[in-house]
Amino acid sequence: MSTPRRxxxxxxxxxxxxxxxxQNPEFLRWRAETAGDTNVEVTIEQQAxxxxxxxxxxxxxxxxxxxKKMFGAVNRVVDETLWNREGGQWVARYEIEIPGIPGExxxxxxxxxxxxxxxxxxxxEVTS
Numbered sequence: 001m002s003t004p005r006r007x008x009x010x011x012x013x014x015x016x017x018x019x020x021x022x023q024n025p026e027f028l029r030w031r032a033e034t035a036g037d038t039n040v041e042v043t044i045e046q047q048a049x050x051x052x053x054x055x056x057x058x059x060x061x062x063x064x065x066x067x068k069k070m071f072g073a074v075n076r077v078v079d080e081t082l083w084n085r086e087g088g089q090w091v092a093r094y095e096i097e098i099p100g101i102p103g104e105x106x107x108x109x110x111x112x113x114x115x116x117x118x119x120x121x122x123x124x125e126v127t128s
Contacts, residue, residue: 001127004125007122010119010120014113014118015088029042040056052080052081054080058077059074078099105124106124108124
């Protein structure tokens with residue numbers, strides 16, 4: 001089963017600044033830790049097909065008693081994002097998975113320049 005989703009946010013900063021932030025390992029670690037994640041690992045690697053940003057972290061979730069038997073209270077979340085410049089915008093193709101739990105998230109985002117900043121637009125599907 002697949003569930004498509006879309007969202008868009010406008011930012012009062014230029015597209016290059018936002019792209020640099022989303023490719024900055026210190027910022028990505030800070031963002032994950034601020035959200036309560038632990039054991040955060042961030043790797044950035046230039047590849048032939050773009051810049052690969054990988055963030056792996058442990059996330060604690062509050063589960064009802066019946067679900068605790070099937071899933072752990074702490075899960076490893078791994079997201080991999082491949083960034084490229086396409087025309088005047090930054091484009092990211094990404095996957096998010098939780099090893100050991102069926103399903104994943106796959107999507108594509110773009111940082112689009114606007115007259116007063118930029119827009120971060122994303123479309124993704126959640127499969128189970």
